[in-house]
Amino acid sequence: MRILLVDDEADYVSTLAERLSFRGIDAQWALSGRQALKYLETEKYDLAVLDIKMPKIGGIELKKEIQKKYPNMKFIYLTGHGSEDDYQKGVADSVHYLIKPVNIDDLIKMMKKVMEGKD
Amino acid sequence: MGGQIEGLSKLDLEGKGLQRYDLQYSGLQYFGAMSASIAHEIKNALAITNENAGLLEDLSLISIKNGQPLDSERVAKLSKKMMDQIKRADNIVKKMSRFAHSVDDPVKVVNLSEVVELTLELGRRSASTKSITLAPVCCDFPISIETNPFLLMNLLWLVIKSAFRRVNSDKKIEVELSKSISKDNKKGDVNIIIANLLPYNLSCQCEEENQKELIIMLGNLLNLNIDMNSEDKIIITISQLTK
Numbered sequence: 001m002r003i004l005l006v007d008d009e010a011d012y013v014s015t016l017a018e019r020l021s022f023r024g025i026d027a028q029w030a031l032s033g034r035q036a037l038k039y040l041e042t043e044k045y046d047l048a049v050l051d052i053k054m055p056k057i058g059g060i061e062l063k064k065e066i067q068k069k070y071p072n073m074k075f076i077y078l079t080g081h082g083s084e085d086d087y088q089k090g091v092a093d094s095v096h097y098l099i100k101p102v103n104i105d106d107l108i109k110m111m112k113k114v115m116e117g118k119d
Numbered sequence: 120m121g122g123q124i125e126g127l128s129k130l131d132l133e134g135k136g137l138q139r140y141d142l143q144y145s146g147l148q149y150f151g152a153m154s155a156s157i158a159h160e161i162k163n164a165l166a167i168t169n170e171n172a173g174l175l176e177d178l179s180l181i182s183i184k185n186g187q188p189l190d191s192e193r194v195a196k197l198s199k200k201m202m203d204q205i206k207r208a209d210n211i212v213k214k215m216s217r218f219a220h221s222v223d224d225p226v227k228v229v230n231l232s233e234v235v236e237l238t239l240e241l242g243r244r245s246a247s248t249k250s251i252t253l254a255p256v257c258c259d260f261p262i263s264i265e266t267n268p269f270l271l272m273n274l275l276w277l278v279i280k281s282a283f284r285r286v287n288s289d290k291k292i293e294v295e296l297s298k299s300i301s302k303d304n305k306k307g308d309v310n311i312i313i314a315n316l317l318p319y320n321l322s323c324q325c326e327e328e329n330q331k332e333l334i335i336m337l338g339n340l341l342n343l344n345i346d347m348n349s350e351d352k353i354i355i356t357i358s359q360l361t362k
Contacts, residue, residue: 016170019174101165
């Protein structure tokens with residue numbers, strides 16, 4: 001499984017990527033939607049984990065952009081809020097979401113579930 | 120120069136009917152928006168701490184498994200990262216505490232530059248989601264004023280938000296404080312200038328009407344004059360009596 005993590009907090013996303021690599025998951029990270037789109041020009045990913053709130057291009061907008069080019073790509077949202085609003089956005093978008101701070105095992109379980117196409 | 124804002128001995132909302140509701144609702148909205156932004160910042164600090172602690176645990180388990188000592192330099196770096204995040208969260212909580220206490224007194228003597236800076240600090244995340252930078256307050260002298268700190272912050276934030284539509288290509292909003300004293304030395308004005316904006320566009324007027332009304336209402340309540348129609352800036356003027 002090859003994943004792309006997108007979050008504007010460098011310390012967060014780089015550490016998460018390293019921890020995932022210890023668990024056999026190939027994770028690359030980007031600090032912005034723009035950087036993520038650039039990576040997508042040359043690299044292929046199965047799944048993107050997107051922070052909802054980011055400057056310039058937020059996770060929801062980024063997902064739409066990515067889907068235009070890669071309609072089969074899967075997504076998980078990450079959010080710091082855990083508000084009803086975020087839940088509704090996730091539901092409306094048919095995207096699973098996790099609230100920060102996340103348990104890495106929960107994240108991996110969700111990644112597998114999403115990749116297998118289970119609800 | 121210090122002193123009292125003319126006419127602001129108490130906040131008089133009596134007999135203002137619907138306006139009172141509008142102000143209360145606006146205040147609640149502001150409080151809610153800033154609280155959500157603060158919660159988000161704290162969550163981010165916790166998330167980074169959580170990942171660094173998790174990485175430390177991972178490295179410990181790997182070192183046990185491989186029978187190799189832990190890389191002490193790496194451990195020290197991770198500890199430093201965690202301490203930095205704790206410091207970051209502590210700063211956020213301090214700001215939150217100052218913000219929460221801004222509703223303690225209806226009228227209070229405050230340092231204007233501190234109030235403005237706190238408003239900007241709280242609003243920076245919200246601005247950054249629109250790629251807008253709020254520059255630090257430009258002021259190198261203390262200005263004491265007597266006001267309702269929460270309403271002043273609410274007003275200032277409404278004004279800054281209205282300026283979001285007028286940002287230049289550099290997307291940077293500058294806030295300056297300046298003061299002037301009348302010739303007879305009896306009266307002085309303090310100006311909060313929101314600068315580096317595009318010219319005021321009259322076509323925006325309809326969309327902004329409600330917000331503008333609220334700004335004017337709050338300005339009247341706090342005895343402030345607000346000029347939103349200047350070429351490249353918004354000026355909030357506080358008239359003071361000099362001591």
